[in-house]
Amino acid sequence: MANQKQVATVKSIIVTRAEAGQKIQDFLSKKFSISKREAKALLDGHRVWVNRRSIWMAHHLVHQGDAVEIQTAGVRIKSKEGTLTKPEAPKRIPILSECDDYLVANKPSQMLSVGRNSMEELLRVQTDNPELCAVHRLDRDTTGCLLFAKSEEAFDAAVQMFKTHQVIKMYQAVVLGYYERNASTIQQELDGERAVSRIWRLLATKDASFLKIRIETGRTHQIRRHLSMLHYPILGDKEYGRSRVMDPRIRFLPRQMLHACSLELPNPMRPHETIKAHSPLPADFRRCLHLFGMGK
Numbered sequence: 001m002a003n004q005k006q007v008a009t010v011k012s013i014i015v016t017r018a019e020a021g022q023k024i025q026d027f028l029s030k031k032f033s034i035s036k037r038e039a040k041a042l043l044d045g046h047r048v049w050v051n052r053r054s055i056w057m058a059h060h061l062v063h064q065g066d067a068v069e070i071q072t073a074g075v076r077i078k079s080k081e082g083t084l085t086k087p088e089a090p091k092r093i094p095i096l097s098e099c100d101d102y103l104v105a106n107k108p109s110q111m112l113s114v115g116r117n118s119m120e121e122l123l124r125v126q127t128d129n130p131e132l133c134a135v136h137r138l139d140r141d142t143t144g145c146l147l148f149a150k151s152e153e154a155f156d157a158a159v160q161m162f163k164t165h166q167v168i169k170m171y172q173a174v175v176l177g178y179y180e181r182n183a184s185t186i187q188q189e190l191d192g193e194r195a196v197s198r199i200w201r202l203l204a205t206k207d208a209s210f211l212k213i214r215i216e217t218g219r220t221h222q223i224r225r226h227l228s229m230l231h232y233p234i235l236g237d238k239e240y241g242r243s244r245v246m247d248p249r250i251r252f253l254p255r256q257m258l259h260a261c262s263l264e265l266p267n268p269m270r271p272h273e274t275i276k277a278h279s280p281l282p283a284d285f286r287r288c289l290h291l292f293g294m295g296k
Contacts, residue, residue: 015066024048025058028070046238047071052246054238071254093123096145097277101154101269102135103127104277107146109255109284113137123148136162136218141236144171144260144279157268162218167265171213171223172202172281174257174288175232176242176250179209186226190219197226207247208235208292212261223258234258235288249291257288 019027028039028048042048043056049069050062062068094106105123112118113134120134127150135147135158149155161167179201186197196216203210209232213223221240227233228240235241236253259281267273281289289295 011070013068013070015062015064015068017064020062020064022062023058024050024055024060024062024068027062027068032070042070054242092126093119096279097275099267099270099273099275101150102158102267102275103132103148103150104145104263104275105148106279107138107143107260109141109143109282112140113146119146120148135159138260139221139224139256139258141255142258142260143282143285145169145263145277146260147263147265147275154269158265161265161268165216167263169215169218169260170262171215172259172261172285173211173213173223173227174235174285174292174294175209175211175227176207176235177209177232178204178206179211179232186230188226188229190222190225193217193219195219195222195226197223199227203289203294205293208294210289210294224256235292253288254284257285259285 013031015027019031022030025036025039025043028034028042029036032039040058043058046054046056047070048055050060050066052067052069093108095103096106097104103123105119107113107119114120114137120132124130124132129150131151133149133152133155135149135155138144138146147158149158179199181199181201183198183200186199187195189195194217198214198216200212201209202212211227215222219225224234224237224240228237233241235250235257237256237258241256260279261281262276262278264274264276267275286295
C-alpha cells in the first residue's frame with residue numbers, strides 16, 4: 001500500500017541575494033510554482049521553518065542566507081525532483097469491531113472525523129448506512145479507534161456513556177525528551193473545565209519517550225495540551241509543540257505522533273455486552289519509534 005510507505009519529505013532551500021526581502025508566502029509561491037493560497041496553507045499548517053524556527057506569518061521577510069525548510073508530505077509542489085502529490089484517501093476504512101448497533105473503525109491520518117470527505121462520510125457509503133454517525137472525534141492527524149453508531153437511538157445512548165465517563169479510551173504517543181516518571185496523573189483544567197489524563201511510560205531514550213495515556217475527560221486537544229504543559233510536547237505537533245526545532249529528525253515526521261490504540265465501553269443498547277476494539281500502531285508511528293531508538 002502506497003500510503004503505508006509514505007514518509008515525510010523536507011525540502012531545504014537557502015535564500016539568495018536576489019530573493020532576499022520577499023515575504024515568505026511570495027517566496028514559497030515563486031520557488032515551488034504553487035499558488036499563494038497553497039503557500040499560505042503550508043504556513044498555516046506549520047510546515048515551514050526558517051533557520052530551524054517554525055514560521056506561520058505570511059508577511060515574514062526572508063533574508064539572504066536564511067535556511068528555509070518545507071515539510072512536503074501530502075502537498076503538491078514542483079521542484080527539481082519532480083511533483084509531489086497528496087496521497088489518495090483509502091478506498092476502504094478498516095473495521096476493528098462491529099455489532100448490531102455500533103462499529104469501531106480504524107481512522108487513518110490526514111482525515112477528518114466528520115464533515116465533507118470525512119471518515120463518517122466514507123463509512124456511510126462503505127456500509128450503505130446513511131444514518132451512521134461518529135459518536136466522538138479524533139483530530140485530523142490522530143489515528144486509531146473511532147466509534148460510530150448505526151442509528152440515532154444508538155448515538156444518543158453512546159453519547160450518554162461518554163458524558164458519564166464510562167468509556168475507557170487509551171492512547172499512545174511519542175513525546176520530546178525523557179519522561180522521568182513511570183506513571184503520573186495530570187489534573188489540569190482546560191478552558192475552565194476539569195481535565196484528567198493518566199500517563200504511563202513504556203519506553204524512553206534521552207531524546208524521546210513512548211507513552212500510554214488514558215483520558216478520563218474529553219476536552220479539546222486534551223492530551224496534546226496536557227503534555228505540552230509538562231514540557232513534553234508530542235513529536236510532530238505543529239500547534240502545541242515547540243516553535244524552534246533543533247533535532248532534524250522531528251522535521252521529518254508527517255504528523256503528530258498520537259494514536260488511539262484501544263476503546264472499551266458497555267454496549268449502551270445491550271448492557272450485558274461490552275464493545276472492545278484495538279488498533280495496532282500505524283507504520284509511520286513505528287518508523288518514528290525506530291528513528292528515536294525505541295523500535296522493536
